[in-house]
Amino acid sequence: MIEIVxxxxxxSCNQCVSVCPTNVFDRGExxxxxxxxxxxxxTCFMCELYCPVDALYVSPDSEGxxxxxxxxxxxxxLLGGYxxxxxxxxxxxxxxxxxxxxxxxxxxxx
Amino acid sequence: xxNAAASASIAxxxxxxxxxxxxxxxxxxISAASKGAKVTLVDKGxxxxxxxxxxxxxxxxxxxxxxxxxxxxxxxxxxxxxxxAEHRWMDRVLDRTxxxxxxxxxxxxxxxxxxxxxxxxxxxxxxxxxxxxRKLVQRAGVKILDHSPVLELLAxxxxxxxxxxxxxxxxxxxEIRAGAVxxxxxxxxxxxxxxGCNVLTGDGYLFAAEAGAExxxxxxSNAYAIxxxxxxxxxxxxxxxxSFYYEDGTVVEGAGSKRGRSVIARNLLxxxxxxxxxxxxxxxxxxxxxxxxTNFFLPFDRRGIDPFNDLFPVTLRLEGTVRGTGGIRIVDxxxxxxxxxxxAAGDAATRELICGGFTxxxxxxxxWAMSSGSFAGEGAAAYALKLGGTAANRSLKGLSSxxxxxxxxxxxxxxxxxxxxxxxxxxxxxxxNLFRTEKGLGESLVRLDDLWRxxxxxxxxxxxxxxxxxxxxxMTATSRWMYHSALARTETRGMHKREDxxxxxxxxxxxxxxxxxxxxxxxSDEVAKERVPV
Numbered sequence: 001m002i003e004i005v006x007x008x009x010x011x012s013c014n015q016c017v018s019v020c021p022t023n024v025f026d027r028g029e030x031x032x033x034x035x036x037x038x039x040x041x042x043t044c045f046m047c048e049l050y051c052p053v054d055a056l057y058v059s060p061d062s063e064g065x066x067x068x069x070x071x072x073x074x075x076x077x078l079l080g081g082y083x084x085x086x087x088x089x090x091x092x093x094x095x096x097x098x099x100x101x102x103x104x105x106x107x108x109x110x
Numbered sequence: 111x112x113n114a115a116a117s118a119s120i121a122x123x124x125x126x127x128x129x130x131x132x133x134x135x136x137x138x139x140i141s142a143a144s145k146g147a148k149v150t151l152v153d154k155g156x157x158x159x160x161x162x163x164x165x166x167x168x169x170x171x172x173x174x175x176x177x178x179x180x181x182x183x184x185x186x187x188x189x190x191x192x193x194x195a196e197h198r199w200m201d202r203v204l205d206r207t208x209x210x211x212x213x214x215x216x217x218x219x220x221x222x223x224x225x226x227x228x229x230x231x232x233x234x235x236x237x238x239x240x241x242x243x244r245k246l247v248q249r250a251g252v253k254i255l256d257h258s259p260v261l262e263l264l265a266x267x268x269x270x271x272x273x274x275x276x277x278x279x280x281x282x283x284x285e286i287r288a289g290a291v292x293x294x295x296x297x298x299x300x301x302x303x304x305x306g307c308n309v310l311t312g313d314g315y316l317f318a319a320e321a322g323a324e325x326x327x328x329x330x331s332n333a334y335a336i337x338x339x340x341x342x343x344x345x346x347x348x349x350x351x352x353s354f355y356y357e358d359g360t361v362v363e364g365a366g367s368k369r370g371r372s373v374i375a376r377n378l379l380x381x382x383x384x385x386x387x388x389x390x391x392x393x394x395x396x397x398x399x400x401x402x403x404t405n406f407f408l409p410f411d412r413r414g415i416d417p418f419n420d421l422f423p424v425t426l427r428l429e430g431t432v433r434g435t436g437g438i439r440i441v442d443x444x445x446x447x448x449x450x451x452x453x454a455a456g457d458a459a460t461r462e463l464i465c466g467g468f469t470x471x472x473x474x475x476x477x478w479a480m481s482s483g484s485f486a487g488e489g490a491a492a493y494a495l496k497l498g499g500t501a502a503n504r505s506l507k508g509l510s511s512x513x514x515x516x517x518x519x520x521x522x523x524x525x526x527x528x529x530x531x532x533x534x535x536x537x538x539x540x541x542x543n544l545f546r547t548e549k550g551l552g553e554s555l556v557r558l559d560d561l562w563r564x565x566x567x568x569x570x571x572x573x574x575x576x577x578x579x580x581x582x583x584x585m586t587a588t589s590r591w592m593y594h595s596a597l598a599r600t601e602t603r604g605m606h607k608r609e610d611x612x613x614x615x616x617x618x619x620x621x622x623x624x625x626x627x628x629x630x631x632x633x634s635d636e637v638a639k640e641r642v643p644v
Contacts, residue, residue: 021155060409
């Protein structure tokens with residue numbers, strides 16, 4: 001479930017408010033999105049992927065809140081990890097193009 | 111019937127209205143626009159991130175137009191699907207998928223390349239694919255309304271002529287008049303939190319049935335995916351590299367990702383937790399697996415679990431008709447339904463025509479979505495353009511079988527949650543839905559019929575809260591077509607497993623068509639009489 005909106009990183013673009021398929025966020029009065037309906041989060045990671053400044057963190061647990069803190073995530077380097085792997089963001093190559101996509105498909109058939 | 115027109119805060123007119131912005135809906139929108147139709151697309155979430163495709167990677171049934179390869183591709187799942195697929199449909203879906211995937215390459219999808227530097231087009235990464243599709247839809251001049259779920263279809267005596275709904279972010283109600291409507295709302299996974307599936311609640315089935323359309327193959331609706339207990343990420347293919355264990359490290363005999371899924375289910379039913387470990391993956395394949403399904407490893411990495419070496423608890427998560435094959439019945443090559451002016455595409459439509467009663471998900475579903483989307487978009491455009499400019503002047507009525515009210519009622523949200531749990535209690539348990547019996551299905555139907563009556567009486571408001579009430583009603587309606595069809599098929603075929611009829615019956619090599627709201631009915635229908643050479 002979505003657990004963190006980092007106020008220090010957020011640039012108030014509100015892309016997460018737009019792209020969330022289950023409408024979990026509200027625009028905050030200060031411009032920073034608020035997690036308004038956490039129970040509706042389906043743990044699809046799309047908000048995190050679309051966030052241009054890696055300000056969001058979706059915990060892997062789809063059934064409950066894990067209670068992570070931003071400091072902990074910073075220390076473990078977990079903020080923005082998904083977007084980097086998908087290859088979105090300036091100067092990155094989309095993982096869709098990766099040679100392994102072709103090689104795995106040839107070997108495993110999927 | 112309700113009169114929607116009076117009070118909607120947004121009123122639009124278009125030639126083709128597409129409901130749903132996943133792969134099928136976006137292809138439908140682009141295809142309709144390319145035929146000269148004015149197109150509007152509404153998505154209950156966000157076109158580009160909504161649905162089962164956007165968050166994951168998928169294979170695609172992309173086969174070069176080489177006769178031997180095509181025959182092999184068609185035969186590959188024919189027997190597994192209970193011989194219910196149709197030759198002619200497989201041919202046209204293979205043709206259209208080939209064409210559309212090549213188009214995607216030309217339009218900028220970043221395919222990987224093979225040894226000779228040629229793009230390799232047998233897979234798509236959801237985020238990339240759906241971001242591109244949104245761009246192409248916009249470029250085609252289609253108007254997109256995000257966060258705009260439909261509450262009901264609108265129709266007159268000539269057929270379907272639009273839809274009414276609400277914007278869940280602003281609360282504005284809307285009404286769109288259209289010459290033709292395409293339903294591309296996906297399947298129904300009953301809010302099980304399978305990856306990307308919580309927007310897939312069978313809404314389109316309900317809307318279609320309220321317009322008089324029929325379902326087909328709803329007995330093929332019991333897909334369950336292997337998934338860590340703590341995660342939403344369902345990617346059963348990867349478990350072909352897994353071994354399954356009990357807590358003490360002893361092997362669960364017979365458990366597997368394909369036929370051995372039943373063994374896992376029977377253990378879970380007895381209260382024995384099953385664990386998995388991807389210890390069958392060859393060392394040199396591991397980095398490939400890691401890159402190819404980025405999100406598969408995300409939950410493990412974030413929990414500090416190495417799935418190749420560590421045991422983790424697994425469950426079977428219901429994917430219902432999303433990876434089943436039942437859906438709205440298609441009556442012609444344009445993916446028209448039996449309701450005039452109404453078309454269906456993607457997982458909202460039956461996929462029996464290309465998979466019969468079984469699909470491993472991915473590949474065939476992705477091919478079906480882009481092909482049926484194109485067929486439906488073109489068909490809907492031709493229908494709407496033939497009608498001419500009459501859309502704005504029709505006297506339309508709302509079709510909702512529940513009364514839709516302007517005002518929200520206290521306690522309605524809690525009641526909806528209760529309805530959702532009640533449906534889930536009937537469709538999630540493995541001993542009801544995966545392993546089916548006359549007794550189990552019959553008992554469930556008594557409760558589900560009663561639940562339907564209560565939901566109909568309760569009605570729904572024209573608000574975000576009312577959308578959830580309509581979703582809950584759609585799930586109940588879906589479960590009733592499923593279980594009535596499952597009762598009628600007294601044999602085991604495709605994914606439909608009857609404990610009391612464990613064998614196939616050559617006398618039941620037919621489709622089951624279903625429909626109705628207060629009174630659900632089921633009848634059989636012939637499968638087109640051609641055979642795939644095996």
